[in-house]
Amino acid sequence: MLPILHDPNPELREISDPFDLTSLASPDVQDWLDELVETMKQADGIGIAAPQTGTKKRVIVVQIKNEPHVFINPKIISRSLQTIESEEGCLSVPNVFGMVQRSKRVKVKAWNRKGEKIIIKTDPAEAIIFQHEIDHLDGILFIDKVDHFTRPPRL
Secondary structure, three states, X not given: OXXXXXXXXXXXXXXXXXXXXXXXXXXXXXXXXXXXXXXHHHOOOOEEEHHHHOOOEOEEEEEEOOEEEEEEEXXXXXXXXXXXXXXXXXXXXXXEEEEEEEEOOEXXXXXXXXXXXXXXXXXXXXXXXXXXXXXXXXXXXXXXXXXXXXXXXXX
């Protein structure tokens, strides 16, 4: 299992670098992707981004229909005008929860762990996870977008 960085670690606020797709052929890279998936599972997460484990690369894992999927260099290419508010938490901000407004649906372009380009059209639950995890790649935490905390940070 990889270590999970916690706020206020400054690495969580850095913008991640694009992932080199040619490195996917490496067994070491595939092992690291497996570790990222396993870290999310062991932490009881539904998503995780590489920077949360100290790797400044544009890679996320998202739980879709109870299965973890790796997305490399994900980019939101369109989003619905309709929004949804939901309670979010984060493995990097333990024991803090808050209501966040996000697009109800998004379309995401990414590459899978085989290096194949994919386009995902999300349902509302998946849209929330994708937006949350992609924010991590840009150094943004959900606490930056909270309308109000349902379980606030302890001071």
